Every structure is written in structure tokens, then in C-alpha cells.
Amino acid sequence: xxxxxxxxxxxxxxxxxxxxxxxxxxxxxxxxxxxxxxxxxxxxxxxxxxxxxxxxxxxxxxxxxxxxxxxxxxxxxxxxxxxxxxxxxxxxxxxxxxxxxxxxxxxxxxxxxxx
Amino acid sequence: xxxxxxxxxxxxxxxxxxxxxxxxxxxxxxxxxxxxxxxxxxxxxxxxxxxxxxxxxxxxxxxxxxxxxxxxxxxxxxxxxxxxxxxxxxxxxxxxxxxxxxxxxxxxxxxxx
Numbered sequence: 001x002x003x004x005x006x007x008x009x010x011x012x013x014x015x016x017x018x019x020x021x022x023x024x025x026x027x028x029x030x031x032x033x034x035x036x037x038x039x040x041x042x043x044x045x046x047x048x049x050x051x052x053x054x055x056x057x058x059x060x061x062x063x064x065x066x067x068x069x070x071x072x073x074x075x076x077x078x079x080x081x082x083x084x085x086x087x088x089x090x091x092x093x094x095x096x097x098x099x100x101x102x103x104x105x106x107x108x109x110x111x112x113x114x115x
Numbered sequence: 116x117x118x119x120x121x122x123x124x125x126x127x128x129x130x131x132x133x134x135x136x137x138x139x140x141x142x143x144x145x146x147x148x149x150x151x152x153x154x155x156x157x158x159x160x161x162x163x164x165x166x167x168x169x170x171x172x173x174x175x176x177x178x179x180x181x182x183x184x185x186x187x188x189x190x191x192x193x194x195x196x197x198x199x200x201x202x203x204x205x206x207x208x209x210x211x212x213x214x215x216x217x218x219x220x221x222x223x224x225x226x227x228x
Contacts, residue, residue, distance in 0.1 A: 004157070033216070035218070040220065041220065042203065042218045042219055042220035042221055043158075043203070043218040044218075045215055045216070045217065048215065058215065059217075090157055090158070092157075092158075097207075101145075101146050101163055101165065103148060103160035103163060104148075104150075104158070104160060104205075104216060105160070106157030106158045106159070107157050108155075108156055108157045109155075109156070109157055
């Protein structure tokens with residue numbers, strides 16, 4: 001099993017550019033989510049999905065879009081990159097939502113720098 | 116805002132000693148989880164404790180939960196250099212926010228030989 005796969009590992013963007021961070025899981029997990037990790041801030045939830053075709057906003061959704069057309073994939077789109085979006089992005093998945101005692105499985109992250 | 120806050124922010128101990136990290140949270144929960152993050156990697160799930168449990172063990176890990184104080188602690192016994200990592204608590208926020216797992220800011224643990 002590959003688990004949760006994120007691509008690319010590193011990315012440098014100029015302000016105003018757009019890009020898509022890819023996330024795929026092969027565990028048939030219904031729940032997927034995106035977090036960003038900044039120094040001293042821990043992980044903050046950007047968007048999440050409880051199944052194909054269903055997405056919802058997390059704590060810091062502005063500037064990001066998501067879609068969930070398949071169970072396996074959950075891409076994160078940056079519409080117009082800003083320096084404030086410089087961060088490490090983690091995709092995570094679980095069999096069930098958090099309240100049902102289902103632990104998250106994380107990818108190894110995408111380190112994004114916006115200049 | 117962060118649901119969980121870990122204390123201390125950083126902890127340095129020698130191999131063989133015990134390490135204790137604390138987590139406080141703000142709202143009711145269904146369960147609380149602890150994760151480990153090695154440098155440059157994603158988080159790895161360590162242990163989950165339900166809101167009706169007070170203590171749970173897994174190998175060298177011991178987790179306690181006090182819902183009246185909205186706090187939890189993670190104890191790593193007989194620490195090893197390989198335990199060097201950041202540790203995060205995460206909570207589900209209780210009823211109505213069942214799909215969101217909110218993380219604290221983490222404790223950086225350094226275990227020296």
C-alpha cells in the first residue's frame with residue numbers, strides 16, 4: 001500500500017500564479033482533508049471532504065479551492081498565490097470522520113514557497 | 116483558533132528518562148488523539164483515547180484524559196533517541212463538528228544520548 005501520496009514535494013511560485021497540489025490515497029478512505037503547517041501555529045484545517053462529491057471549509061479556507069470527484073483523489077488548488085500561503089501542506093485521510101475514532105493517515109507534505 | 120495547546124513547547128531529556136507532555140483543549144470532545152511528527156515528515160498516529168476513558172496504554176506510551184479539566188497528558192517511558200520528534204494532540208470538537216480534527220501547536224521532544 002502506498003497510503004497517502006502527495007505531489008509535488010517542493011514547489012516555488014511567484015505571487016499571483018496558480019497551482020494544484022495533488023493528493024491520492026489507496027486505502028478506500030471516505031474522509032480526506034488538507035492542513036497547512038506554519039511555525040508556532042501547529043496544523044490548521046483548510047478544507048475537508050466526507051466523501052466523493054462532498055466538501056466543506058475548515059479553519060483557513062480563503063485562497064484555496066478543493067473538489068472530490070473520486071474517493072481516491074482530493075486536489076487542493078491555489079487560485080492566486082500570495083506570500084502568506086508559504087507553508088507546508090499536508091493531506092490526510094481516514095476511514096471515518098474524527099468522531100468515530102478513526103485515526104488520520106498523513107502524506108509527507110508539500111513544501112510551498114511563494115515569492 | 117487552536118482547539119488544543121501543548122505544554123511544554125519544547126522538552127529536552129536524556130535517553131532512558133521519562134517524557135511527559137500535556138494538552139489542554141477548549142470544547143467537549145468525543146475522543147482525543149496523539150500524533151508524532153519526525154522532522155520533514157507527515158504526522159503518524161500514536162494513540163486514541165475516548166471521552167469516557169481515563170487512561171490508556173500502548174507499549175511505552177501512557178495517555179490520561181481528564182474531561183473535567185479538559186486536559187490530557189502523554190507519557191513516554193524509558194525514552195530513546197528515536198523518540199526525538201514533535202508530538203501533537205488532536206481533538207474532534209464533539210457533536211456537530213464530528214468531521215474536523217483540530218490540532219494543537221505541538222511539543223518538540225529532544226532525546227539525547
